[in-house]
Amino acid sequence: MYRYDSYDQSMVDARVEEFRDQVQRRLTGALTEDQFKPLRLMNGLYLQLHAYMLRVAIPYGTLSARQMRKLGEIAAKYDRGYGHFTTRQNLQYNWIKLADAPDILAELATVEMHAIQTSGNCIRNISSDQYAGVSADEIADPRPWAELLRQWSSFHPEFTYLPRKFKIAVIASDEDRAAMRLHDIGLKLVAREGKIGAEVYAGGGMGRTPMVAPLIRDFVGEDEIVAYLEACLRVYNRYGRRDNKYKARIKILVHELGVEEYKRQVEEEYAHMRDLGLNPPVEELDRIRAFFAPPAYETGLGEEIDRGDPAFALWVDRQVAAHKAPGYAIVNISLKPLTGIPGDASAEQIALVADLAERYSLDEVRVTHAQNLVLPHVRKTDLYAIWRALDEAGLAEANLDLITDIIACPGLDYCALANARSIPLAQKIAQRFAAQERQAELGELKLKISGCINACGHHHAGHIGILGVDRKGVENFQLLLGGSGAEDASLGQITGPGFSEDGVVDAIEKVTDIYLAQRESGERFLDTYRRIGMKPFKEAIYG
Amino acid sequence: MKILTGNDLVTGDVIWWAGDGWSRQVSDSVDVGAQGEDLARTEEAALRVVGAYVIDATLTDAGVRPAHIKDRIRALGPTVRPDLTLKPNDADAGNWVI
């Protein structure tokens, strides 16, 4: 994985000192909160319900053991002993003191980490596929592109005060494991005539007006991507709406202009920008790529897995994915224990995963946008030992992509923007569907909960989605069906009037019963829904 | 009644205007009447609070009860982590929020 050179290190170190200076000016009153707020947001520091919240960037969801270990240490030292992994592959600390924030950033900088641009109206963390580099279906590792663009977007002088936040995702396979089509800009690496480039999608997003990003360019070469994205961002910076916060994302601009007009404006700007020498030479991408070269995998390893222990066998079947190198496997670590909080990990659990990464995964761990973790380079012969360690730490739930593998935002328990609590609902759903056989019978069922319309829980992209709303001061929940964040991207449709917390759990049970009754061979819930439509579900729920 | 709340600028702790200063306990809240906005501005300028705002509340047998669930959660702590709330040993605290 990427290692900073002295240039990269100087940037984050300077940023720490700049922020320290800004915090000092805030604490002396030299900066008002209105002036300070956009500045602290650009370092990922929010004021939430109970305290300040710090969102640490985990670029394209990849971490070394050392970095993971530091995240655990910070949780223990500065927070209340845990962190929360998010749907953008980042980590959030919920109990931060403003006075400590500069020191935390300084500690992060010692392990090449930061919180730069994890909030604010700027280009955010660039996300990617959690199986990057180890899945047989990718045409190339997308992460070098993500790293090139991370540097390009950091402190970009023209795009620091955009109309709104800007999220980019990069994938390199037909299967979309990063919800790429639901980003402001999505890149899919493709090979054309021996050259690697990207399909460019623009104008996706969730929130109040969810949209699937349309294709705006069929191919942009790796030696042109920076200039092309500058053109895309410049058009957005100039013409994105600034009159209404809820209409300020690029998806609104693309929608209001129409795809063809947005494309035309980008091409016009690009025709001008492509000759300004903005693109790094291909040697720079090659330099970055060298950090992502496949590790020296061992050969001649055993392929046999002893399935004698039934609990272990269950876990292997569910959590372990195929690796492109013989003798190796990809381990998915569930952060969705049935009675736990989706995406949360204690400082001890974080430290354990760091140790496992170091010992068993060539020092690497990944964060998924489904709020789980991945050990990407595990020898099959080590799987049992890993499972034992995870099991002891409460990290061995075997529920990947099952109904209890719930994506849930922090919701009203933590977030100042929320209308309803999402975590207690997730726990009730997990309890109702806890039985192993029941989950297996239902199969792949991606359930996603957002506590408000901002959709941080990606509810629009859930096979079953839930949106928390405030109905006259009482929490209420809307149910959506048929969304998908994968390559078959679609937006969930609302079933009808909302429910109480218990009511929506009952409604979900009715929905899954209809699925079981109506499904045809091989159909997932999503497939059955797409085939039979909303009507049978609606009738079952509302009578 | 109208009460004033916000977060401590330095620590981020949820605080409630108690008349002569800020308290971490909502039960110490006093009625600020029509003075809330002015108080908020003064206290913000004095760097004692950030993001102060006035809310409705009622005085019940259980003490001051903010009108909105969000502020009741602020008063207690996250309902899903009783150990991190102001009342870790009170099994009923979550019910007070709802």
Next chain:
Amino acid sequence: MMSCGMSRSSFPRRRESISHAIPSRNGGRWIPASAGMTGLVKRTEIAKMVEFLSFRDGEASQEPGVTVEAFTGQSNSTAVRIEAGEDARELLPHLDRLSLVEVNFPAYGDGRGYSAARILREAGYQGELRAVGDVLVDQINAMRRCGFDSFHPAKPLDDAAVDRALTRYADVYQKTIDGRSPIWAKRHPEKTHG
């Protein structure tokens, strides 16, 4: 509209006319105080607030900027002021008659002026490019990188903070029109013109 001729004596600071060589640091120069224009203080001054900052040789333009509409209509003005929503490209046919372009930032979160500035410099504009309005010291660097070479913030800036802002980052990740060599160019000196 900016009125260069008005005095800002409500502001408590010493004024000093500088007739000898001006100390310059980090590429910045201080313009000499001249009639009607509040000048800058030397670094050793007690008063440490800066109302105007220029990185250009010679005097800053004192001509008030007319609107884009007035300028592109019929105007002998050599100074124009662009508002946040206006298209800087409307000025491109007239760059040779411009000595000053002011770009207004109505709120510092409105980032359209950065694009306007860069567009003008990319088109070859060499005159004074001035950021006015809600400009905090925290934006000076990015504004410089987009081509601004003078600043007239609505609220005076802390001089020491300006210093820190200008020297904070030794290097830059992106190529833009400020002539600075981006980090990727420094990493591959044999491949780029630096």
